[in-house]
Amino acid sequence: MTEPRSHSAIETAADLDGDRLREECGVFGIFGHPDAAAITALGLHALQHRGQEAAGIVSYDGKRFHSERRLGLVGDTFSRREVIDRLPGTVAVGHVRYSTTGETVLRNVQPLFAELNAGGFAIGHNGNLTNGISLRRDLVRDGAMMQSTTDTEVILHLVARSTRNRFVDRFIDGLRQLEGAYAFVAVTNKKLIGARDPLGIRPLVIGKLDGCPILASETCALDIIGAQYVRDVENGEVVVFDEDGMHSHKPFPPMTARPCIFEYIYFARPDSIVGGRHVYNVRKAMGVELAREAPANVDVIVPVPDSGVPAAIGFAQAAGVPYELGIIRNHYVGRTFIQPTQSIRDQGVRMKHSANRAVVGGKRIVLVDDSIVRGTTSRKIVRMMRDAGATEVHFRIASPPITHPDYYGIDTPERDKLLAATHDLEAMRQFIGADSLAFLSVDGIYRAMGLPGRDPAKPAFTDHCFTGDYPTPLTDLGAQTSPRQLSLLAEAI
Secondary structure, eight states: OOOOOOOOSSOOHHHHHTTSOBOOEEEEEEESOTTHHHHHHHHHHHTGGGOOSEEEEEEEOSSOEEEEEEESOHHHHTTSHHHHHTSOSSEEEEEEEOOSSSOSSGGGOSSEEEEETTEEEEEEEEEEETTHHHHHHHHHHTTOOOOOSSTTHHHHHHHHHOOOSSHHHHHHHHHTTOOEEEEEEEEESSOEEEEEOTTOOSOOEEEEETTEEEEESSTHHHHTTTOEEEEEOOTTOEEEEETTEEEEEOOSOOOOOOOBTHIIIIISOTTOEETTEEHHHHHHHHHHHHHHHSOOOOSEEEEOTTTTHHHHHHHHHHHTOOBOOOEEEOTTOOTTOOOOSHHHHTTHHHHHEEEOHHHHTTOEEEEEESOOSSSHHHHHHHHHHHHTTOSEEEEEESSOOOOSOOOSSOBOOOGGGOHHHHSOHHHHHHHHTOSEEEEOOHHHHHHHTTSSSOOTTSOSSBOHHHHOOOSSOOTTTTSOSSOSTTTTOOOOO
16 A cells, blocks of 8 residues: 655645646647638637647738747637738638646747748647657758757757758658647648658648638537548548648558557547547546446535546436535636735635535535546545535546556656555545545446547557556657756746
8 A cells, every 4th residue: 555645735726636637638630711811810719628738820821931839829819800900811720728748938838830841830739749859959050040848849959950852752751750649730822731640649630611621629629610531641641731632641650559548538628529439429438337336325416527427427327326416616707816915815716716615515416527637626626515515425436546647648747656656545645635536447437438448458549647558669768858948038928
């Protein structure tokens, strides 16, 4: 048994913000539409859940590229007509960012742009390269001048250095040198390009609006603009759209796809379809499996909003116990809310969640959430439920314990900061203060995906956070994680 770590009586708001899996990024591109920038802005609105730190759009009008990149939410900048008017053209690519590598400053906001021998090239990236630091050091040693601290810039230099004639071949040359997870959307003077890593860890779909091709991280971005879903970009596929239509390239040896399981657990919007599966239905099925594996004799099932809602509905239906909104979320509190004193800081979770006393008072409840990372938020919520009069508080998690960090675009803490990596189940229960605690098993999550269980020889998903089974080399692991370039440049934001 692992002994519980010591902890202070009061966690800071930063602890609470760090106690969630942080979103990756979202990408969107469209080719040949007269309202390309406006449509891209709408698509990015639908993908805002994938990144809230920065947003950018690059358009091309047949002669020039135009770029608008800003810190903050999509609506902070791209809801204004004058901004869209500064992005003329029929081709555009957009990006919403949550930083997984590189700090959040304007030079790291995507899409990144470079002027190459063949013309302009703008690219947005969802994912994380596990050899990005190593490639960066090699490029800098050979004379490259890096303008950002994000791993995405590496692909610009690799494409620029390729000696192939056709641009798509130069792009593929660059892809062949990458390890890790990526979904790229790029535009050139003549093309819209999309690419997924050989395992398809990060999602990318193809759509069509008024006959114009679209690339997007999720189908919800197609729905918001009334576009038709065509198909997913396949793992290891490069798709190119130009005036002659779509061209598909498959430059990698065939591999069985292993998409990220967390797209279904947490990242994708519930109304999206990922890999042919309706995310909402999968999350409900996870709740059903959880109720079968870890039942509880209680009066009410309460979701931890918002990501725990579908699983809680499934749990309640399978258990035959009423589902109630015992926690009300305040959607209008951001991470930058001023917290000037320790007493106010101690209320951090209450700024985002409030107990519904009419539901939980005098009741035995089950709280259902999608995951536990550090455990600090879960601990606060359990305490809040007890303060509201709950007589018993049981916690059920609709995924297995997170025991390993991610290196593919999810911002997870290092292993010694993950509660499940440093505590056994009983120690975790004591830490969060619940009457009982249970997680969905690894096989249970596969059953929720419609499979009989996990096949260790051929896992169907990238699930290393639960299993430690990383599907690609981790070349940069152990390397210095902060590139030394730009260390003297402090950028005003």
